[in-house]
Amino acid sequence: MTTRTDLLVVGAGPYAYAAAAYARDRGIDTHVVGIPMAFWRDQMPADMYLRSGPDWHLDANGEHTFEAFFEDRGLDPGEHDPISIGVFLDHTEWFAQRKGLAPDPRLVVDLTRPNGTFVATMADGDAIEADRVVAAPGVGYFAQRPDWHDQLPAARCTHTSDLVSFDDLAGARVAVIGGRQSAYEWAALLCDHGAERVDVVHRHDVPEFAKVSWTFVDEYVDQTLAHRGWWRHLPAEERAAIGRRFWEVGRLTLEHWLVPRLTPGVVHRHPGCAVTEAGSEGASIGLALTDGTGLEVDHVVLACGYRPDLARVPYLAGVLDRVAVTDGFPDLTEGFETTLDGLYVIGFAATRDFGPFYGFTKGCPSAARIVVDEMLR
Structure with missing residues (x-):
């Protein structure tokens, strides 16, 4: 069976929800x-917390915000600081209901554009035809693993995205292995x-643990909305300075609420x-470190982050030869459109052309506004 739509949004995470909701608000059949929210539900621990507050939301129209959800549910933000992933998921479900979004839970196995129209082949054999496609691939496709990880038994060397229990x-x-928020939060969860x-x-120094403010991001998002292509037109030194600020606030400063859970005598930094070397013998894994230390452990957790590589998104294989890619990132226009007319990519894979803030949910409403307004230009 083949169905027809003006816009197909592939993905059902925060960026996809934001874009689909705004497209529907603008009258586009979507x-x-x-x-x-599969990645958030299945590849994040149920007892983890967000680094952001209720001021980060999904609605490009600023109506069905996270703060509106708190008010609607009678929740006191002070009692949910930090915000649990469960509360965030309840909010996204509420948002979808308010926006009339009912994601089709089938998966796209192939996307082609044979005659000017996109054809998405579904896992059950059905097809969906669309004039335009917004792809919002989640970070799960882009997990980074060091070269030495394949020297270890797969069952005893897992990326944070695969270790939720x-x-x-x-x-x-x-x-x-790693020293950012996920590394220390997974260490706390292990404790x-x-x-x-x-x-x-x-590789870096022990991070600071302190309460930080992410409000500095607001200015960058406002500039992105006010000036088409703002990020790519910045001088290289300004982009580097913003990148350093993100590193200092988001990477070298971690959440203060982790400290009491990093049990002294259990956690060693x-x-x-x-x-430098990794191997296994019997029930033990041996790791050699650059300072000459040797570790003998039962399990290795790779908290090595993510790096976009569009070739790792399987449903894009049928169109990838028509999409220009640089260092794994799609080459995007100022409206998130790829070099294949009608195909747009938003979310983490767009960070090279739009800035590091589009790797966070903070970028959802502005990305939705930009990509949908581009379609209607």
């Missing part, structure tokens, strides 16, 4: 495909679940270090 690691010795020892290994 079909959303994807399992609702910690009960099996009670009493275990675990090495966490919460009774790990015997947690070694956190990272190895700043300024990297893994």
